Amino acid sequence: MKIAIVLFNLGGPDSLQAVQPFLRNLFSDPAIIALPSWLRLPLASLIARRRTPKALRIYEQIGGGSPILGQTEAQARALEEVLSADNTCEWRGYVCMRHWHPLTETVARSIHRFAPDRIVLLPLYPQFSTTTTASSVKAWRKAAHFKIPTVAIDSYPTEPGFIAASVELVKQGLAEAGSGPKRLLFSAHGLPERIVKAGDPYREQVEQTAKAIAARLGDVDWSVCYQSRVGPLKWIGPSTDSEIARAAHEQVGIVLYPLSFVSEHSETLVELDIDYRRLATEAGAPVYVRVPTVGTHPLFIRGLADLVRAALAPPVKAA
Template sequence: MKKRAVVVFNLGGPDAPQSVQPFLFNLFNDPAIIALPNPLRWLVAKLIAKRRAPVARKIYAHMGGKSPLLELTREQAAALQSVLNDEDKNVQNLVFIAMRYWRPFSDETAREVKKFDPDEIVLLPLYPQFSTTTSGSSIRDWKKSAARIGLNAPTHAICCYPVDPGFIEAVGARIEDVLNRVRKASSGMKIRILFSAHGLPKKIIDGGDPYQWQVERTVKACLDVLNARGLDDFDHAICYQSRVGPMQWIGPSIEDEISRAAADGVAIVVTPIAFVSEHSETRVELDIEYRDFAERLGVLSYSRVDTVGTHPAFISGLRHLVFQGARCTQEICSGSCEESQYCPHSAIRCALSKS
């Protein structure tokens, strides 16, 4: 029987309070995050990690002192493995997890994949929208790890899937559930959906990273699905969260959009559009910090949509992406448009622009 290894990528998160500072160091020591030569980047990463660790520990304290991301990613991996093996009886699919900034790292996962001895490998980032700072960094890291141990099975990577029907269907279903609850609780109140994504420094986008463009495509696809279901009694805005440091970031910020909603007297339904799993940016930033901010401003109603998690439509979409990746004739494939470049050609840092 043919054997296929599927490696799902995610950011990772500290598994204990003492892991917070080294996790932060790994994050800021990534050249995709801080583009400085070593040893300068190493020194800057050490400084930032030490300075931010106390604040970050307080954030993770809200979640029991650790990130829930690995546990939730394991649930997604198990669900994906189940549907893959249910549909394709001629292939043994085994789904592995590789985190970028905390365990299990790519080196550890690559060794496990080599023990499995697959006939082919499909790399599947759990980031629907491509960025050099997320999927790009994870794919590069995996290539280095695989090369170090001589893992040379044919490998194809899905770079992105911002409008994948399964992903969009799952987001739409999550939004519909919350919209229905808000309508019942606040009859006649105007509603605004805030589609929130993790922010990036503007210079990264200006350098040709397609992330913001893909986020906008995701939002448009979600609106099309909602409108097709007869849900159009709301307006919307795209915003960005998690800004750090003094540099200019893409906007508008979620703080600005919450302030505008307060001034307009509308109910807010916050939808995380670039996260597929719950973690600190959803359970602490969105559920606690921004909710408190909204209440202080007098926002009439603040609700938050769950991430897609193991929603059946999302897992089904991932299954389709794996099969697509296995059929792909290129090293990196777009889940949005088969083997052609999905992003505009101005996005010179698109994964397919150099493949």
């Protein structure tokens, strides 16, 4: 049996020349800007042009492009390796980016050539949001027309392998921070408040992840915060920068874990590692440690493999 696994992620520009078209694709997504296309598309082009100079400065700091494609490819290959223990199936992982290459239509054509018997849609967003998982699945349904069983994994905010990998990495970060008082900040990508009020479960699932990790750590001072605000809308909070400032004011060390990201990209390598580290230093924080994302951590990859196997167990639901 041949099984295709589609690993969804947002994507990122692979060169400085790709920054503006990537931003245009991002803001053209109706899940990001909920306006009619005749208004949304010109607005997306305008926002992309205005944001490009700032975005260029960001990507210049990490080599001129996002590393997310290579990291997601590594996750796909690691997942194939774990699943290949079941030699009754041929497993193949496909990276599918929502707003940059490889785009959905291209991936669907590749999978068509593979001719699988089953397809599993696996979002690399542990917490569900209409702006990420739902947007990716909707784009897949529009582009892919397979008459074979397809199942979508919605979310996995407390999946044991994901939590175990997170706990292991956070423990290393806490040890690196030393013996003094410290606070663990769980930082997640923010959302406009109106999206959450409309019923998006993202914030609730982020808190589920944080509580699951904290429960495994025992007695630890922790809080959840949100980063990457864009535009004039009110976003969910508290903001990561305000929590960093509060911890610094209280003279406790900061250990920051980006629990909604499973790979490194501009929002971890620049926003957290450079911008927020500078903020913490200038605010007088005694220590600032940024915990890496789960990446290809063996416990996380085994957790993804468990999700895939469970999704394929009968009965198989249509995506």
